[in-house]
Amino acid sequence: MTTMATTLAKAAQDTLDTTAHAARIEHVSKSFSGPAGTQLVLDDISLDVAPGEFVTLLGASGCGKSTLLNLVAGLDRPTAGSI
Structure with missing residues (x-):
């Protein structure tokens, strides 16, 4: 059963990693x-927005x-991070 749970968790993570994003904000800071x-106005903001x-x-x-x-x-432009 542990192997099945591990396989399902990995498949779910792989799906999350390959999902298209309408917007992806990664570790953005702005000063x-x-x-x-x-x-410092924004500090280490991360957000994923899916299409729709x-x-x-x-x-x-x-x-x-x-x-x-x-x-x-x-x-x-952000001081740090990427959009």
Whole structure:
């Protein structure tokens, strides 16, 4: 039984690894430099969005929602990570 469970777990992981993504955000960080120094706005954000999936970003004012969307749209570049 252990071998069967291991085989199923590996097959599930292989499926996850080969699934197409509409968007993939991997370890993205973004900081801005200003007169008061560097401000870290996003820190190590990771997210996979499947084709046809509906995703909502919720958070308080100034938490980085618009910054993340600007990065996904290609209007800005992350300080670290990839999109």
